[in-house]
Amino acid sequence: MIAPTGVLRASINLGNPVLASGSAADPGGITVDLAREVGRRLDVPVELLCFDAARDSFAALVDGRADLGFLAIEPARAAEVSFTEAYAVIEAVFCVPASSSITSVADVDRPGVRVGVKQGSAYDLFLTRTLSQATLVRGSEGTSVFEEEGLEAGAGIRAPVTAYVEGRDGVRVVDEAFMQIRQALAVPRDRPEADVAWLAELVEELKASGFVAEALARSGQSGAAVVAPPSH
Known part of the structure; x- marks a missing residue:
């Protein structure tokens, strides 16, 4: 399961102002919108765990404190987390x-x-x-x-x-x-392949529907471009 505890614990990096803003008490931005949408689709409550740097957000996924993260796709991270395709x-x-x-x-x-x-x-x-x-x-x-x-x-x-x-x-x-920093959703490596595939499909749906573009626009961020769906 993506949220085995019944709560989707999402790791938010407040250190990247393009993707997240505000404070730990009141975060905003596209990653917060995406976390809440994933929780809505799973029909579980969302807990936002906020950090000041990507390395801390990544560590929360690796050590089991978080179920979902928002990170740049990098080989050094892919050994320990599973990524969707990039959304931006x-x-x-x-x-x-x-x-x-x-x-x-x-x-x-x-x-x-x-x-x-x-x-x-x-x-x-x-x-x-x-x-x-x-x-x-x-x-x-x-x-x-x-x-x-x-x-x-x-x-x-x-x-x-x-x-x-x-x-x-x-x-x-x-x-x-x-x-070109490719931002994606990430989950711990031990999550079932079917769950990772579901999350990957959801990301493509949210890109195609305009959800990602609208979330970026709402947050006033022009520093990220939505990634086109992968060709098949």
Whole structure:
């Protein structure tokens, strides 16, 4: 069963403002809407477990505290949770000092370039396996460690990185995205295959019906695009 206790315990990452907002006492956003819709379809109450980072949301799924999560699809996570297809995609970008010679994604992966990342985020995992020469510096936020330690680049989701840059002189965004973050629903690996298939079908239905697009619009988020159904 997806909710073996009779309550759907959904793990919500408040650290991603595109997908969730508000506080633990009053969360909102597309992931909250999706959790409540899954609970409605299962005819069970929903308990929202809110965290400040994807790594903590993921840990709640792995250690059994949560039944449903909302995470970026990454190989390092797929060994421990089962994913649906993506329901939305978010771009990740770099910010750099305005005077930097870095103008493209390719320019970042060079000796001596230190990149700030949010520890355990999807882009931390992605850059860990794709960068060969640059060095990652992990912190609470990619932009925070970039600023605090005077790094050559900071990584993050496009919307908050753009907002960070707009409020500061001497910093700019490298417009080219270095990653397309594919956001999906996830459940612990021990859930039956039939239940995972049911959840995957529901996600495709909610994408096709406009539920996902409407939820994003209600939350005022333009930083995510609905993923088209997979071709058959």
